[in-house]
Amino acid sequence: MRIIRAEEYALQRDTQQSYEKEREIVQDILARVRQFGDQQLRSFTRRFDGVDLTDFRIPEEQYEQAYKQVSQEFLTALRKAMQNIRIFHEKQKRESWQYAQPDGTILGQVIRPLRRVGVYVPGGRAAYPSSVLMNVIPAQVAGVKEIVLISPPTSEGTLKDPGVLVAIRELGISEVYRIGGAQGIAALAYGTESIRPVDKIVGPGNLYVALAKQAVFGQVAIDMIAGPTEILVIADDSADPDYIAADLLSQAEHDPLAASILVTTSECLAKAVQASVEQQLADLPRKEIAAASIETYGAIVLVDSLDEAIAMSNRIAPEHLELQIEDAPSYVPLIENAGAIFVGPYSSEPVGDYFAGPNHVLPTNGTARFSSPLNVDDFMKKSSLIQYSKEALLRDGQYIVTLAEAEGLHGHARAVGIRMKKEGVEGKL
């Protein structure tokens, strides 16, 4: 892992490929499912997943089977994680509000859950029970009545990971379909004979799923399209190099495009982390992925001061930020842009991935400048409430007429003026 000076470092990952060909394939899949419904969905599932399904629903016995395949420790850990995640998200929930003015006018915001939400759960190696919890629980806390989950089947017609099936059942989700890919996104967006369309689609997926989500955006809402993951650790002399090395590798093992960056004021720590990364890499099961990530996008960056470190972090806007420095909490107010801030030596990044409660779906690739972790607000919508009193309209009508006329919108002015006139107030008509 290279050690460099701040001025030599720039995080550049070209994630702006255009994917022309893949987009065309996705457009074709979407159009066909939209037109031919279930029949087409069955045909794509035969072609892409190698299984012929007469019913997309997951049969009950597959859940029973899954419970036999997971350990008691797993089930206990999953239930504790669920509880923590639920508690944290409950604190985010907002209620409708309104206020009355002395003249009787009432103004407010009606805040309601979305009605129907689709959650995509990837198949294959990226099928993570933790992702099921992180995408479903905020929707449940928001009060979404209908949560429908889809995931690509194996050639045996089940979901590959029993942990995912157990997580689904523990969450009480009953509407679950064995469909994946762009065809699954099409079914959620447009509906078919057996699947009703949703209002929003969330959850990670492969390139085709991401392109399909982009393509149906507008028809339905979608969550953000996640890029490769990042971790940035700010550390000083007080930090433990083995902890930092382990945390850097925990992100590096996700993806060769992942970026693991240490920014430190201590040359001594820099060298120790470098050595520890080397050593820990040796016996990491996913060492090829992690080594590629560390080699290409990893860096240990030397800076002169913590202020410089923080300024650099604010520019990068990392998905995960760890503060492994003395008196770490006092630096939190200086952090402008980060998906999640992990404070102090025991706040290892995986604590947030799995267990503490906050969501692990975080803004990547610098978008923490303007985006937030997945949260309860993402599953709610607001309507403005305007109940104007007669007294208020007769008093304020003149101002509204003036503004509307200044904009040349005389129909707007008249809608107010006609009421004033009928009530005997001289409105400008």
Next chain:
Amino acid sequence: MRIIRAEEYALQRDTQQSYEKEREIVQDILARVRQFGDQQLRSFTRRFDGVDLTDFRIPEEQYEQAYKQVSQEFLTALRKAMQNIRIFHEKQKRESWQYAQPDGTILGQVIRPLRRVGVYVPGGRAAYPSSVLMNVIPAQVAGVKEIVLISPPTSEGTLKDPGVLVAIRELGISEVYRIGGAQGIAALAYGTESIRPVDKIVGPGNLYVALAKQAVFGQVAIDMIAGPTEILVIADDSADPDYIAADLLSQAEHDPLAASILVTTSECLAKAVQASVEQQLADLPRKEIAAASIETYGAIVLVDSLDEAIAMSNRIAPEHLELQIEDAPSYVPLIENAGAIFVGPYSSEPVGDYFAGPNHVLPTNGTARFSSPLNVDDFMKKSSLIQYSKEALLRDGQYIVTLAEAEGLHGHARAVGIRMKKEGVEGKL
């Protein structure tokens, strides 16, 4: 205006044109401004706006001139509207929060304003002072430090509408540039020598502006792309047909694509509204636009019950919904999807457009199913805060290790296990 039965009515507006050619033009403009900066911006402004600017900033004397051009009534009305909008949006603002657990762990959400936001203000006929207020005030209330505003210049190098200049000055916005179109969006997204890039771009614009915003999305955040406007009025026998006709026309005058719909249980009211629309159209200055809209997308829909009316409204998810029925407030809880709900006879839609306080930037074209009026949250972002205590990590570490191993992410498991081991707790490594 046609009177039809519910089963005959469907709101269908094809807003899904692909605009291939316009997209190419926009891509070219964006690429050139990104590469050549101010020089290219000047060249496009010469070509599209017909003015050669050496400095994009608006000169001080143009504001002074604008104040001389607007009436005292306008200024008074604008100031009162500003105050109402500010009060309503202040109530939306949220603060960061955190909570401590008995073991010393602290969890929370850090909620911060975006740093720098760009507001686009259209030129020409759609230059509305009210839009300036509605887009800027939520950002100010959120606490955005840098608000930069751009608007296309006339061939004299000023903004066309003095009301817009006065609104800008009243709001205290000082960073204002005379640039428009896709080139203006490029400057905001990528920055030039004289204009620093922003984190988010909001505000309405023509087709080229909308396509440019879509194209830079990801580089920066954007607000929603607005479609044509809608109003849906639910009314019974108690409603005044002249009020309803005026309100329907106030939306129809915006755009031939606007949809004005009355849904009523009363055949008598239906006929009276039909007659009043005809009559009011006669002397409406924008009657050609309004008549085209009413003809194509307008409808008076007869239903058997208010329940049926509300179900229909929830399916359409209108931008503006008026409840002109007896005991209107008691129906608000039944409204699932609407941008803004106007309750009772004095809550004419223009009251919300200009004055009451809630935002007039609302979800159109059915997107109220999942989108909200522009609000203070749109100018803030959240970061999760995780400060795990040593006690908590040593207690919970086993669960995190179990979950990470179940997902095959051993680097994640080790990041936690290595801490447990150093502290003498048997972590599974």
